[in-house]
Amino acid sequence: MEPELEIIEILKKNQIDLALSVPCAKIKNLLILISKEFKHIPLTREEEGVGTAAGAYLAGLKPVLLIQSGGIGNSINALMSLSKAYSLPLPIIISWRGIHKEKIEAQKPMGQHLIRILEGCEIPYLKVETPKDIEKIDQAIKDSFKIETPYAILLSPRIWESSKLKPQTIEYPKRTSALSLTYNKILRPPTLTRYEAIQTLVPYLKDKIIISNIGIPSKELYHLLEQPSNFYMLGSLGMASSIGLGVALGTSKKEIIVLDGDGSLLYNPNALCMIGNLSPKNLTIIALDNGTHGSTGDQITAAYNQVDLELLARSFGIKNTAKVYIKDEITIMIETLQLGPRFIHAILKPGRMDVKNIPLSPETIKKRFMDYLRMHG
Ligand SMILES: Cc1ncc(C[n+]2csc(CCOP(=O)(O)OP(=O)(O)O)c2C)c(N)n1
Known part of the structure; x- marks a missing residue:
């Protein structure tokens, strides 16, 4: 099975019902499939994804976050003082940049230090370095929910090299947006604390x-x-x-x-x-x-x-x-x-x-x- 489809199957098997993501070019095909198969929330920034996923879990949903490795840097405070502090599970599927045939220099510092950051924060992680490792994602997701912890699932770009999945296409709705606003703000003095x-x-x-x-x-x-x-x-x-x-x-x-x-x-x-x-x-x-x-x-x-x-x-x-x-x-x-x-x-x-x-x-x-x-x- 193609790696993208295998990951989708694992998510379905684990009854994931909410996927939140910030895109990375390396997982663009996976994300299009995700948006077709799951309720999908395209985020503006990773940390709000950690917050929204926390709320979703509290209300009984099973969320997953999909981000680029740099996004861990943008969400570490919420991961520690919300997910970790309240023991909230969150499988985080990470497009792990900076470690394999990386052409963008700026990806390297974060990607190459990621493991030490995760270890320092005691966030468990799984390295998915070859297509054979993909099946291990199943257990990582199960552990995340069982132990109630954020769990980093690091996907090396290497796993996509063998994929024969044809490029997926995004269906763009018509771009229409109308807003007419008359807004007069004259702030009155506050009266209450x-x-x-x-x-x-x-x-x-x-x-x-x-x-x-x-x-x-x-x-x-x-x-x-x-x-x-x-x-x-x-x-x-x-x-x-x-x-x-x-x-x-x-x-x-x-x-x-x-x-x-x-x-x-x-x-x-x-x-x-x-x-x-x-x-x-x-x-x-x-x-x-x-x-x-x-x-x-x-x-x-x-x-x-x-x-x-x-x-x-x-x-x-x-x-x-x-x-x-x-x-x-x-x-x-x-x-x-x-x-x-x-x-x-x-x-x-x-x-x-x-x-x-x-x-x-x-x-x-x-x-x-x-x-x-x-x-x-
Ligand atoms: C990352 C981080 N930076 C700074 C703080 C310190 N801090 C705690 S509450 C707060 C301000 C909250 O202000 P606001 O949302 O307006 O609420 P208010 O207390 O005024 O009702 C700050 C800066 C923090 N907790 N975390």
């Missing part, structure tokens, strides 16, 4: 599935409304909305609400791009925009007076958006703004409530969240 905004939302958030941003936002939520359907982020800055997207992909009955921050959204605006693209109906992003990195000493972010996060969401294709400043607006918008996905931009004051640390381990947060989704998602 993040804590007061979350407090206002509490009646609505009760029994909803919630992903809360790293740092003080999670702690404030814990203080105001502790419940098993809260996924408190303890690391992986920027991944809140990506995790929310992944959960939404595996959940149909309930609304998923992400309490994100301006620092986090600016760190990973890619999440909004993918949310606009896939448009999950049951996903609500609430941008708690205090114009600062509130958790690290209130340093001003670009959202303070420069970037308008609501407009950013719109330009990524999220159609249902609103800006809120006061308690009544928050209550009205959360009750009435059309689902599908929607983005509520809360303009807030800097400042925090003095709340204690979340006394739950990542394992506990994960387990009870997954149990809740199994029963109610």
